[in-house]
Amino acid sequence: MRLPRIAAALAAGVVTLLAAGSDESLPAPVANSPRVGADLCRTGEFQFRRGNFEAARDAFESAARLEPETARAWWGLGRIAEIQFRREEARDLFARAFRLDPRDTDIVLSYLDGVTDAKARATLLRNVAMLSWNTDRERALRAWAQLALEERLGGKPAARLASAYAGYRVPLAGFRPAGSQVDGLLVTVRINGGRPLRLVLDTGARAIAIHARAAKDLGLEPLAATRVEGFGEGEAGDSRLAFARTLEIGDLQFEDCPIEVAPHSVVHGADGILGIGLLEAFRMRIDPRARVMELSPAGAGPASAAQTIGLRNLLLVRTGVSGKSGWFLIDTGAAFTGVARELAPRVLEKGAADLAGVSGALTGAYRIGPISLNVGDRGLTDLSPVALDLGALSAREGVEISGVLGYPALSKSPFTLDLRHGVVTFE
Numbered sequence: 558m559r560l561p562r563i564a565a566a567l568a569a570g571v572v573t574l575l576a577a578g579s580d581e582s583l584p585a586p587v588a589n590s591p592r593v594g595a596d597l598c599r600t601g602e603f604q605f606r607r608g609n610f611e612a613a614r615d616a617f618e619s620a621a622r623l624e625p626e627t628a629r630a631w632w633g634l635g636r637i638a639e640i641q642f643r644r645e646e647a648r649d650l651f652a653r654a655f656r657l658d659p660r661d662t663d664i665v666l667s668y669l670d671g672v673t674d675a676k677a678r679a680t681l682l683r684n685v686a687m688l689s690w691n692t693d694r695e696r697a698l699r700a701w702a703q704l705a706l707e708e709r710l711g712g713k714p715a716a717r718l719a720s721a722y723a724g725y726r727v728p729l730a731g732f733r734p735a736g737s738q739v740d741g742l743l744v745t746v747r748i749n750g751g752r753p754l755r756l757v758l759d760t761g762a763r764a765i766a767i768h769a770r771a772a773k774d775l776g777l778e779p780l781a782a783t784r785v786e787g788f789g790e791g792e793a794g795d796s797r798l799a800f801a802r803t804l805e806i807g808d809l810q811f812e813d814c815p816i817e818v819a820p821h822s823v824v825h826g827a828d829g830i831l832g833i834g835l836l837e838a839f840r841m842r843i844d845p846r847a848r849v850m851e852l853s854p855a856g857a858g859p860a861s862a863a864q865t866i867g868l869r870n871l872l873l874v875r876t877g878v879s880g881k882s883g884w885f886l887i888d889t890g891a892a893f894t895g896v897a898r899e900l901a902p903r904v905l906e907k908g909a910a911d912l913a914g915v916s917g918a919l920t921g922a923y924r925i926g927p928i929s930l931n932v933g934d935r936g937l938t939d940l941s942p943v944a945l946d947l948g949a950l951s952a953r954e955g956v957e958i959s960g961v962l963g964y965p966a967l968s969k970s971p972f973t974l975d976l977r978h979g980v981v982t983f984e
Contacts, residue, residue: 594624601633608884608957610637610866628658635667640866640956642979662688662696675712679704695784702781702798706815709780709800713813716835719803720810725839725852727807732757734826740892741964742845744831747805748816751775756831757824758843758850760974761888761961763870765804766796766817767829777801777816795820804835809852811835830890834870837976843889845968859973861980863933868954872974874981876960877931883959885930886950887974887981891963894930894939900959901925901944921946930966935983939966 601616614637620630635650648671654661655668662685669681686700706715732741742758754771777799784796796819804814814835823829833841839852864875866884876885879902902925922945930937942965951958971984 594620594627594630597623598627598629598633601630605633605636606951606955606957608959610640613637626657628654628661628664630654631657632661632664632667639667640868642867642977659684660688662693675707678707682707698782698784702783705781706798706800709778710813716804716814717812718810718838719812720808722838722854724854725807725809727809727850727852729758729843729845729848729850730755731848732827734824734892739964739968741889742843742848742850743827744806744850746831747803748801748814749776749803750805754828756829757827757890758833759830759888759890760833761871761886761890762830762832763834764817764832765814765829765835766819766823766832768822769818769820771828772799772816772818775801777818779818780815783817824890832870833974833976837870840973840975840980842971842973843967844971845964847971855975855977859980859982861933861975861978861982862935863981863983865979865981866956867976867979868956870976871954872976872979872981873956873958874932874962876962878928878960882931884956885932885960885962886958887967888961888963889967891961892965893961894942894963894966895922895945895947895961896925896928896942897947897959898944902928930960930962932962932981932983937962937966937969937983941965 597616597620601613601620604610604613604616613633617630617633617637620627621634624630631650632654635647635654638644638650639647647667651664651668651671654664658664665681665685665688669678669685672678672681682700682704686697686704689697689700727744730743730745731739732743733739743755744758746754746756748754748767751774754767756765756767778801780798780800782795783798796817799816799818801814801816802812804811819829836852838855840855842851842853844850866873872887873884874887875882878896878900881900883897883900898921922943925942925944927938927940928942930939947958947960973980973982973984
């Protein structure tokens with residue numbers, strides 16, 4: 558691991574603290590300060606949230622060099638390794654952070670991803686729930702729900718592939734929720750051998766979520782109360798985590814799948830959404846015009862031409878617009894291409910946009926004129942994108958998200974995603 562000399566790091570200004578809510582610099586921490594490790598970690602976390610990962614790494618490495626017992630320095634370095642798809646390195650760094658501070662629930666949850674023993678995982682999840690109960694009730698409830706799922710699985714992994722690990726060709730259909738305009742792609746899914754469900758293929762979601770009406774008579778086993786999160790300015794909606802014995806997508810078969818069951822409609826005009834976390838073991842080639850998704854074992858095929866990061870089964874690409882750049886979420890489930898208001902060219906404003914997501918209305922969004930988006934060596938265009946506030950999404954994911962490459966931009970040509978290796982390519 559690269560640990561720069563502290564003097565050089567301080568001279569370069571990589572450990573400058575910024576005041577919350579402003580761009581005003583605070584004095585850089587002094588090397589002999591008793592709080593220098595914590596101050597450097599705060600700088601690293603600020604830079605990480607801004608998507609400035611080199612500056613974040615410099616700050617975390619400086620903290621680790623000056624004060625090796627600072628757990629969040631190693632955790633910060635682990636997060637950078639994780640989003641850059643260096644998973645073994647991330648696991649080692651998270652384990653080191655956990656040994657230093659086993660009561661920090663951020664660290665515990667990161668460390669948990671590398672723990673395979675069922676009893677140890679159960680203990681860690683109970684610890685997270687109890688430590689978070691009075692300070693972060695949402696986190697505590699998620700930990701209890703995960704514990705209920707893992708107890709039901711009995712040590713087996715969730716959503717296990719039951720058919721061969723081979724190539725598959727999955728037919729898709731156009732999603733037309735409000736007339737003739739196609740706003741996405743539909744996948745036909747059978748749960749527990751029941752009636753076919755029409756789920757929106759959603760690369761901007763991790764889980765499978767369906768409406769309670771669609772779940773009727775499917776033999777789903779309820780496990781725990783949960784919350785469904787997504788676009789919108791309301792709070793996460795109440796839902797139930799349920800357990801499906803089988804899930805089929807044509808010849809592709811899975812066993813023991815968690816399903817979110819929401820009392821309200823997850824998406825208008827369909828039975829729910831299919832997040833791509835289920836398909837993380839495959840390289841996915843999606844052809845919106847031919848209406849087909851081709852799956853192949855991950856690792857085969859070309860490397861990514863775009864700079865990418867991974868956020869727990871979501872892929873973001875570095876995208877340029879109007880002379881600026883930021884991290885854009887690849888999201889086939891979005892019926893719009895969105896740009897953060899601070900990046901949007903306001904001279905192209907065309908009026909308010911009426912948008913809604915899983916978590917309610919997106920107020921303050923407005924249409925802008927055609928824009929060009931640069932992703933790696935490829936240019937994408939959108940004739941009617943939306944400028945909107947992505948602050949809530951960024952806060953939830955822990956990284957500043959500057960835009961959303963939605964279905965209108967992604968539908969122009971085939972593209973390939975590989976969650977394990979961080980591949981995004983456009984043909």
